[in-house]
Amino acid sequence: MPGFDLQLLLHGQYHDWLVAGLLVSLKLAGITIACALPLAIVIALLRLAPYRALQWIGTGYVELIRNVPLIAHLLFWYFGAPELLPDALKERLYAGSYEFVAAAIGLTLYAAAFMAENIRSGIRAIPAVQFEAARALGLGFLPAMRRVVLPQALRVTVPPLLSQVIILWNDTSVATVIGVGEMMYQAARVETAAFHSVEAFGFVTAAYLAGSLALTAVATWIHRRWPVRTL
Template sequence: MSFFDSNLLRSGEYHDWLVQGFTTSLQLLGASFVIALPLGVAIALMRTSNSRLLKAIGAGLVEGIRNVPLLAHLLFWYFAFPELLPETVKLALYDSNPEFICAVIALSLYAGVHMAEDIRSGIRAVPSAQMEAARSLGLGRIASLRLVLLPQAIRIAVPPLLSQTVNLWKDTSVATVIGAAEMMYQAARVETATFRSVEAFTFATLAYLTVSLVISLAAQLYARRFPVRT
């Protein structure tokens, strides 16, 4: 094999690293969002509950998670949390993909509490008469929340939730500190192997920018299509 052919093969390999990093970043975004959104709904319902205990638990979760840097969350879930698990569970975690799993846990919790505040604002924006009307029609509290309050609250909260999704997408880059093979990790890997820092980090920058702009555009289109009426 000639030197030229070898360089071509290596260039293809480095390209594959970047594409794999981009794919992993998208997977981190998708998995974290799927967990963070229902978690945010649950915490928002706790914080708007009539129960003092549930309110206190919800407030404790929000304040305890959002006031700690994401980097600290990642390091805790990757280094400290596995040590608290039974040996068999810890070995199973290490045999799967601990970097990805721990990154998803940290990102989901961090995004979830921020989404909870957006959803709570949406719940507060729904007139109380809506719940009263639902109860007068014979619906229980759970049914009224599920069928009347939450659909309206989530619709109101969609624009800020999409903004939180942009933040979540950008936050996936922090997972590089625990060795998750996402985009920044792979870009640094290519830069170390080739010293072609301009190409590697330009690819990562444009990828983050493109996905962020797509999500932001979706938020703008939604706001125009479904304006919030008060």
């Protein structure tokens, strides 16, 4: 069994694998966050909509997504969903980098369900009189939410949304089960090829920890820069 080799993390083929995995993880997390947050806002508004049918849609989405493990979502989007398509289109998907697309879809839908509940709680934390005042001024449901309630609610939800973003950043590791070349996948390649488990998985651990701490620092700065003020 080889001993600890710091040079493995500094240069060479295995270093390139790990760095490539880090970049894929960052790309996957960035795309997912950018897509999940707007979707979460829509779902939260559906759950608070004045129409029962829209509430059912929002509630159904949240309950369906949250009560199924993330790995099942990823496996469905990679193996299950393409089976519903014509064979020619399915072959084109698998010929490309569909595993990354499937992971992004699964992670986006999964994260949005949890973020939607955080945003809905933040909206409910804003005094109802503000929404009522906006409606009294002639604003409809969506304009009142967009101009008055949501800007305050999003500030209130910074801490719980941060927690979800950190969870999402760590959840990108699950994408290895469908062959996405992120950090865990590349670390497993290094371990298989060179038996340098400590170096490979130590790199992955440090990268996930650094990402989580960086997100925490950003959220803390945002909270101090724009503190929550409600009437």
